[in-house]
Amino acid sequence: MKLVDTHCHLHRSEYDADRPAVLERAKAAGVIAIIDPAVEADSNEQVLKSCAATPEVYGAVGLHPNHAGEWSEDFHRRLRGWAGAEKVVAIGEVGLDYYRQTAPRETQQKVLARLLSLAAELDKPVILHCRDAGLPGEGTGEIYRDLFRILRGVGRPLRGVLHCFAGPPEAALQGIEMGLLISFAGNLTFKKGERLRQTARSIPFDKVVLETDGPFLAPQARRGSRNEPAFLTELVKTWTEILDLTPEDIARVTTVNAHFLFGVGPAPERGRIAYPIRHSLYINLTNACTDRCVFCALSVDDFWKGEGTSPFVKGHHLRMRRDPTVAEILEAAGDPSGYEEVVFCGYGEPMIRLKELLEAARGLKARGARRIRVNTNGHGNLIHKRSIAPELKGAVDECSVSLNTPDAESYLQLCRPHFGLAAYDGIKTFIRECRDAGLKVVATAVGMPGVDIPACRRVAEEELKVPFRERTYNDLG
Numbered sequence: 001m002k003l004v005d006t007h008c009h010l011h012r013s014e015y016d017a018d019r020p021a022v023l024e025r026a027k028a029a030g031v032i033a034i035i036d037p038a039v040e041a042d043s044n045e046q047v048l049k050s051c052a053a054t055p056e057v058y059g060a061v062g063l064h065p066n067h068a069g070e071w072s073e074d075f076h077r078r079l080r081g082w083a084g085a086e087k088v089v090a091i092g093e094v095g096l097d098y099y100r101q102t103a104p105r106e107t108q109q110k111v112l113a114r115l116l117s118l119a120a121e122l123d124k125p126v127i128l129h130c131r132d133a134g135l136p137g138e139g140t141g142e143i144y145r146d147l148f149r150i151l152r153g154v155g156r157p158l159r160g161v162l163h164c165f166a167g168p169p170e171a172a173l174q175g176i177e178m179g180l181l182i183s184f185a186g187n188l189t190f191k192k193g194e195r196l197r198q199t200a201r202s203i204p205f206d207k208v209v210l211e212t213d214g215p216f217l218a219p220q221a222r223r224g225s226r227n228e229p230a231f232l233t234e235l236v237k238t239w240t241e242i243l244d245l246t247p248e249d250i251a252r253v254t255t256v257n258a259h260f261l262f263g264v265g266p267a268p269e270r271g272r273i274a275y276p277i278r279h280s281l282y283i284n285l286t287n288a289c290t291d292r293c294v295f296c297a298l299s300v301d302d303f304w305k306g307e308g309t310s311p312f313v314k315g316h317h318l319r320m321r322r323d324p325t326v327a328e329i330l331e332a333a334g335d336p337s338g339y340e341e342v343v344f345c346g347y348g349e350p351m352i353r354l355k356e357l358l359e360a361a362r363g364l365k366a367r368g369a370r371r372i373r374v375n376t377n378g379h380g381n382l383i384h385k386r387s388i389a390p391e392l393k394g395a396v397d398e399c400s401v402s403l404n405t406p407d408a409e410s411y412l413q414l415c416r417p418h419f420g421l422a423a424y425d426g427i428k429t430f431i432r433e434c435r436d437a438g439l440k441v442v443a444t445a446v447g448m449p450g451v452d453i454p455a456c457r458r459v460a461e462e463e464l465k466v467p468f469r470e471r472t473y474n475d476l477g
Contacts, residue, residue: 003255006183047059064093089264218231252314297310
């Protein structure tokens with residue numbers, strides 16, 4: 001398990017007595033990179049020394065809003081120079097603080113605007129502090145309105161993270177819409193942190209990174225102690241309790257996100273054929289598809305280029321340069337007996353490669369796979385111009401079919417199928433035939449704005465006589 005602590009003030013005096021031991025404990029806990037952000041004006045040079053002295057430590061230079069009164073044109077000039085130093089990966093910690101207000105709000109806002117403009121000019125991500133008046137999860141939300149207004153005023157999108165997030169879910173989602181990631185610190189683990197955990201459940205986990213905010217905010221199991229990067233494992237544990245994910249899933253997703261935001265840690269493996277999520281093993285059979293759903297990464301140019309985060313599902317890069325052979329699938333899958341199920345899914349429509357799907361499924365069963373499931377758009381009959389349910393029986397145990405809408409016209413608009421209006425009736429026929437062949441069938445729909453989920457449920461349960469499941473919008477895997 002590899003972890004990245006995206007926010008720990010390792011340069012501070014609280015670590016002076018045992019900094020080497022802190023780093024050793026971090027390494028033993030799986031922490032492969034630590035970002036050390038500046039706070040006061042004179043701490044920036046300490047940050048540079050910190051990251052120069054230790055390979056796994058990287059720096060962020062900036063000025064905390066509580067110290068906005070220390071800003072000057074001379075400081076800004078020096079900050080520009082510090083930002084160009086080797087291993088400085090961000091501008092931060094910067095932002096707004098309406099809780100302590102050691103600097104007037106107007107001063108904080110003016111300084112933040114200058115610092116964000118510098119980040120935009122240098123193409124550096126930003127580490128954003130945003131603390132409202134009142135307790136975490138409370139306050140008027142005014143501070144986020146001010147923050148987002150200032151961000152928009154930069155005139156170009158900025159990459160960054162809302163660090164140590166403690167605001168309402170609406171603010172987190174708006175930040176994500178603006179291209180920011182979200183990070184929670186030890187406050188997520190606190191006994192009184194249920195409101196914050198509810199916020200964490202409400203956002204796409206693919207937009208999250210991890211941090212300790214050391215030496216502050218030690219997690220619940222370490223309350224009263226100085227916080228340090230090794231304690232990141234406590235945050236991982238809390239995330240596994242919040243979400244139905246394994247520690248390895250939490251680590252993989254957040255480490256990939258940290259890599260793309262800050263450029264730290266190793267680049268992820270590209271073009272995965274077999275990949276684990278939770279207790280299932282997924283098989284990426286093809287990137288070809290007979291739909292171009294408006295919500296799918298296959299409709300994004302960056303997916304086909306294999307660039308950015310579009311090709312990723314739960315930290316796995318799924319853009320393949322070619323379809324894998326059955327032998328390559330079986331080799332990549334290894335021993336499937338330790339998983340609850342093997343799922344043919346990936347980015348693409350598995351039924352396009354029906355022959356290879358059936359051969360691989362039988363091979364996996366021979367190796368001990370407990371159950372084979374196929375996630376499909378239900379176009380199999382239309383693709384092969386015959387009923388394929390009899391061929392699936394024996395090789396496949398379950399089909400999860402993307403119904404997605406309650407009628408053909410809305411399916412045409414949402415999924416833009418190759419088969420036009422005929423696609424929807426073809427899906428319903430496929431569901432009935434698989435059901436009648438004895439396969440377990442579940443109809444699904446993505447709960448995105450504008451989709452009538454109750455109507456989809458009625459089509460599945462009342463007309464097609466199969467169970468229905470709503471899939472979470474913008475949270476793949």
